[in-house]
Amino acid sequence: MTxxxxxxxxxxxxxxxxxxxxxxxxxxxxxxxxDRAILMEDPEGDVALFARLARHLGALGLSAPxxxxxxxxxxxxxxxxxxxxxxxxxxxxGGDEKRLYLCATQALVELHAHPAAPGLPKATPERLAGMIDxxxxxxxxxxxxxxxxxxxxxxxxxxxxxxxxxxxxxxYHAENILFLPDRHGAAQAGLLDFQDAMEGHRAYDLVSLIExxxxxxxxxxxxxxxxxxxxxxxxxxxxxxxxxxxxxxxxNLRILGVFARLAxxxxxxxxxxxxxxxxxxxxxxxxxxxxxxxxxxxxxxLPKPDxxxxxxxxxxxxxx
Numbered sequence: 141m142t143x144x145x146x147x148x149x150x151x152x153x154x155x156x157x158x159x160x161x162x163x164x165x166x167x168x169x170x171x172x173x174x175d176r177a178i179l180m181e182d183p184e185g186d187v188a189l190f191a192r193l194a195r196h197l198g199a200l201g202l203s204a205p206x207x208x209x210x211x212x213x214x215x216x217x218x219x220x221x222x223x224x225x226x227x228x229x230x231x232x233x234g235g236d237e238k239r240l241y242l243c244a245t246q247a248l249v250e251l252h253a254h255p256a257a258p259g260l261p262k263a264t265p266e267r268l269a270g271m272i273d274x275x276x277x278x279x280x281x282x283x284x285x286x287x288x289x290x291x292x293x294x295x296x297x298x299x300x301x302x303x304x305x306x307x308x309x310x311x312y313h314a315e316n317i318l319f320l321p322d323r324h325g326a327a328q329a330g331l332l333d334f335q336d337a338m339e340g341h342r343a344y345d346l347v348s349l350i351e352x353x354x355x356x357x358x359x360x361x362x363x364x365x366x367x368x369x370x371x372x373x374x375x376x377x378x379x380x381x382x383x384x385x386x387x388x389x390x391x392n393l394r395i396l397g398v399f400a401r402l403a404x405x406x407x408x409x410x411x412x413x414x415x416x417x418x419x420x421x422x423x424x425x426x427x428x429x430x431x432x433x434x435x436x437x438x439x440x441x442l443p444k445p446d447x448x449x450x451x452x453x454x455x456x457x458x459x460x
Contacts, residue, residue, distance in 0.1 A: 144216050145170075148209035150177060169221060176221040177208055182335075188212040190335040194219075196257040196307075202247060203320055203330045222330040225321075228314035228355055235319075238361045241349065243328045244317050245365040248345050249372045250326035256307035256339040263304050263340030265297035268390050274397020275442065278404060279415075279453070285441035292434050293390070300379075300386040300430055301341045309334040312345040313352045342373070343383035344391070351388050351421040353395055353414050385428035392422040396442075400453045409454040415445045 145151045153170040158178075168179040180187065187210060197204035206220040227240040261267075269290045276286035311333045318330030346369055350362035366384065370377050395418050399411035426435050443449050 178219040180217040183215040187217045203327045225319045247326045247329035252306040252342045260339040263338040269294040272393040275393040278400035279396040282441040300383045304340045306342045308340040308344040310336045312348040347384045347388040353418050382430045385425045389425040412453045419445045
């Protein structure tokens with residue numbers, strides 16, 4: 141670390157730890173006079189991939205942080221500091237939620253106007269169907285229902301999750317997007333989390349934005365984002381809304397499992413408090429006719445997140 145910062149010209153800078161996320165990544169703001177930078181430590185991840193994707197997004201005119209220095213062997217990156225203007229924080233403080241979310245939506249419009257970055261894993265229907273396994277592995281004990289749920293979901297995804305032809309950032313929500321008022325157009329959205337990007341369907345990130353696990357989005361704001369995206373891209377409305385519901389259900393099923401697993405294996409029970417909102421999103425998605433073949437199966441297999449069930453999920457797995 142010392143050698144890395146010395147070589148980058150940031151040795152001796154003041155270090156201010158920043159809040160992390162669900163991963164093992166750590167972030168530190170470095171302050172050197174009027175200059176600032178972000179140190180990212182990701183010993184379990186692929187910082188070379190992050191750097192490559194940041195450069196790809198920057199080349200498209202989008203606002204991913206510039207890479208100032210990197211040491212892939214030790215999982216270290218020094219990044220441009222894009223500030224603290226998370227759209228979740230700004231909206232909570234009374235900012236214009238619709239404007240903030242439309243800015244984030246416009247960034248997706250611009251991103252999807254270009255081919256995906258080369259070499260990304262493909263979000264095929266088969267892969268997406270398999271990813272709901274976490275809901276059955278961690279949120280519920282109905283293991284016997286998992287194969288049937290995956291089998292029932294696959295043809296729905298084959299119909300509504302193709303083509304998989306754009307770059308999807310995957311964790312595209314208000315705590316991962318900054319508002320940069322000094323920039324223009326799609327570049328006003330600062331993109332922070334994209335190292336798990338895939339090549340997938342264009343509805344994936346939009347439903348991630350408007351069905352946020354961490355905050356309630358005003359329904360009028362969500363509707364404005366959908367309408368803006370459809371108007372900007374010229375996509376058929378009925379088909380796109382069906383894809384939003386299908387990919388929303390896929391994401392929310394997976395998130396139920398991810399949050400339960402974080403509580404059980406990483407000692408992060410606060411994620412359980414978010415599950416009721418995720419459940420509400422899932423139930424809303426399941427009301428779409430495209431998901432009718434899955435509705436009864438999930439109703440039987442997944443318990444409602446009442447307090448006794450949430451209490452069980454908060455209990456960590458015993459240490460061997």
